Amino acid sequence: MQDxxxxxxxxxxxxxxxxxxxxxxxxxxxxxxxxxxxxEPVCPSASPIGVSIEQTHHPVDRRQTSYG
Structure with a gap:
């Protein structure tokens, strides 16, 4: 497992x-x-060469919208 x-x-x-x-x-x-x-492997029966994890993070805008 991974953190x-x-x-x-x-x-x-x-x-x-x-x-x-x-x-x-x-x-x-x-x-x-x-x-x-x-x-993707070249041969369908071959296992993948490598697995990498792509992580992106997006700050959430903290502005509040006033109604009316």
């Missing part, structure tokens, strides 16, 4: 295995999007 941490403040958000995950950090309110990217 899943916020890309902005490094708070541990969980642990496990994933293919695609979007999770909001309760501490800094950043939306973290994690995705596994694989290089």
């Amino acid at each position: 899943i941490r916020c890309g902005s403040c490094s708070r541990k958000l969980g642990e496990g295995e994933f293919i695609s995950l979007t999770i909001k950090c309760p501490r800094c309110k950043t939306m973290n999007t994690l995705r596994v990217t694989r290089s």
Whole structure:
């Protein structure tokens, strides 16, 4: 299993295995999007050469909209 941490403040958000995950950090309110990217094997029976994890984080705008 792998630790899943916020890309902005490094708070541990969980642990496990994933293919695609979007999770909001309760501490800094950043939306973290994690995705596994694989290089496709040349031969269908071959295993992937490598697996890399792509992580992006987007701070959430804290402005509030006034109504009326």
